Amino acid sequence: MASPERNRNDRLFPGARGVGYAVVLVVCVLTVIPLAYMISLSLQSDGEILAGNPVLWPAHLHFDNYQRLFDEVPYARFFVNSVVMAGTITVAHLVLDPLAGYAFAKFSFPFKRTLFIAVLATLMVPFFVRMIPVYVLFSQLGWLNSYQGLVVPFLCDAYGIFLMRQFLAALPDELIDAGRADGAGELRIFVRIVLPQAKPALAVLALFTFVFQWNNFLWPLLATSTTDMRTMPVGLTMFNQEFFTQWNLTAAGAVVLFVPTAVLFFFTQRYLVRGVALTGLK
Amino acid sequence: MVATVERAPALAPVRRRAPMRRRQARTALAFLAPALLFFALLFFYPLLRELYTSLFSGPRADVYAGVGNYTKAFGDPVARHAFWVTVQYGLGVVVGAIALGLVLAVILNQRMRGRSVFRGILLVPYLTSIAIVGLLWRNILDPDTGILNRVLHSLGLPTQNLLAQHPLATLVGVAIWQQVGYTTVLFLAGLQGIPELYYEAAEVDGASVWRRFRHVTLPLLAPTTLFVSVIGVISAMQEFALPYLVTQGGPDNASDLYVYQVWKTAFGFRDFGYASALSYLLLIVILVLSLVQLKVGSRGES
Numbered sequence: 165m166a167s168p169e170r171n172r173n174d175r176l177f178p179g180a181r182g183v184g185y186a187v188v189l190v191v192c193v194l195t196v197i198p199l200a201y202m203i204s205l206s207l208q209s210d211g212e213i214l215a216g217n218p219v220l221w222p223a224h225l226h227f228d229n230y231q232r233l234f235d236e237v238p239y240a241r242f243f244v245n246s247v248v249m250a251g252t253i254t255v256a257h258l259v260l261d262p263l264a265g266y267a268f269a270k271f272s273f274p275f276k277r278t279l280f281i282a283v284l285a286t287l288m289v290p291f292f293v294r295m296i297p298v299y300v301l302f303s304q305l306g307w308l309n310s311y312q313g314l315v316v317p318f319l320c321d322a323y324g325i326f327l328m329r330q331f332l333a334a335l336p337d338e339l340i341d342a343g344r345a346d347g348a349g350e351l352r353i354f355v356r357i358v359l360p361q362a363k364p365a366l367a368v369l370a371l372f373t374f375v376f377q378w379n380n381f382l383w384p385l386l387a388t389s390t391t392d393m394r395t396m397p398v399g400l401t402m403f404n405q406e407f408f409t410q411w412n413l414t415a416a417g418a419v420v421l422f423v424p425t426a427v428l429f430f431f432t433q434r435y436l437v438r439g440v441a442l443t444g445l446k
Numbered sequence: 447m448v449a450t451v452e453r454a455p456a457l458a459p460v461r462r463r464a465p466m467r468r469r470q471a472r473t474a475l476a477f478l479a480p481a482l483l484f485f486a487l488l489f490f491y492p493l494l495r496e497l498y499t500s501l502f503s504g505p506r507a508d509v510y511a512g513v514g515n516y517t518k519a520f521g522d523p524v525a526r527h528a529f530w531v532t533v534q535y536g537l538g539v540v541v542g543a544i545a546l547g548l549v550l551a552v553i554l555n556q557r558m559r560g561r562s563v564f565r566g567i568l569l570v571p572y573l574t575s576i577a578i579v580g581l582l583w584r585n586i587l588d589p590d591t592g593i594l595n596r597v598l599h600s601l602g603l604p605t606q607n608l609l610a611q612h613p614l615a616t617l618v619g620v621a622i623w624q625q626v627g628y629t630t631v632l633f634l635a636g637l638q639g640i641p642e643l644y645y646e647a648a649e650v651d652g653a654s655v656w657r658r659f660r661h662v663t664l665p666l667l668a669p670t671t672l673f674v675s676v677i678g679v680i681s682a683m684q685e686f687a688l689p690y691l692v693t694q695g696g697p698d699n700a701s702d703l704y705v706y707q708v709w710k711t712a713f714g715f716r717d718f719g720y721a722s723a724l725s726y727l728l729l730i731v732i733l734v735l736s737l738v739q740l741k742v743g744s745r746g747e748s
Binding site for chain 1: 467470471473474475476477478480481482484485488489490491492493495496499549550552553554556558562564565566567568569570571573574575576577578580581582583585586590591592593596597623626627628631632634635680684686687691705708712713718721722725726729732733736
């Protein structure tokens, strides 16, 4: 990919730069304002919320809403559940996706092509097709309202395997053969030689997996019905119904859910953007 | 080792390679086993189980119905309505996100200050949980207590009840708000892949700005555009959270998207058999779209 500075596709609209700048600026403002308003809502008093007369920015900043979130609502529990769910799934992806990707990239074995196509075919199976049967299966296993119920459907995925295969295919065979010549076992070669080479791809994989599972809404909504097993995205909507006028607490909860991904994004923007382009465009 | 090979008869290397190949296969299968087990149990088994369930009716999905659920779906006004609403929603989101995303990508592809900051800002909603997006916009758009009408009122403009008057268009707008950054990044990647040479050639030929865009940029972005439209339609067809959180499918089922309808059929009306059949029908539509994309996409590459 050419470096952006040297790409001169910008000859498209010489002279129109000012207009372009204005368009981007307007869209960015429209993007930011609702999120800024969410922060404003989270700092408003109960009075301001209940008056039904919305204000753009509260008269006094009620940071205690964030304290109340943890006192009046089991939000700490929701937070922990979200960390456990997104964290466990991310770790599982970091183990299972490269293992499978490496096998597809560097080994020859019977039915390799068939198996690879079968794995890729799962990309075409949307979650809603698995939703009902997995729900029924998990309810028979007694896995609803449990951590295994939350994480098991997402332990590994074809995107990750494909990403790792593409990346590891470029790894020189000599590196692996050198390991074998030293008498190292296959697993040792994988852990000591292959994984360290794959760090950039693993970083992209970890980021994406974590962010998407942190935000996952449909499955936790379905797989949990007890308060103590709710994750943050579901907990938000739940206490929004129970205490439905308390938009300030809902918004505070949304900010707590939002900030970790925003911070993560701020520090890893380059990788995330590359990841979107990579996983988006084959 | 080399010495052994030299002394061995002609056939020996082949026989010596066989165990090596078998060892490779064993290692590969050991590395693949967890993933393959996962896909078997959590993709292929549920897929078959769903197909099986779709052949039954009744609250416990235990009355054999054959293809009854499927024939019922084709005659069911609720399901047909949900399907067409979803098609409109999908087209709206895709056309809107592509038009806006393409404009933004072309602008951001220029040498401009703060480009990566703008790109970053545009991506933030895409990385925000749909739970936040849904609740936030429900709050903003509320006709009585929402900030939108407060702002319109103070500007002397007529207030709106968008969720009541244009529920589907409003959901389309919210979805575009969330996804346009993603579309922009994909188009930016596409633009970066266009060789500078083509623009130079066009310039030498004296092609105007518009003609360069029309005859160089657009055709060379065609694979990206196709990809963005197909995955956009496919993901729009699966939208659940927005109708669930913002409109509950209403008013008058105007925003009753298909997967939300499947959800209500399964977990509201407890009709797992019919819901499974509805899922399968949508799966077929999505598979056809995916195959079209694969087919056209690979033809474009060769």
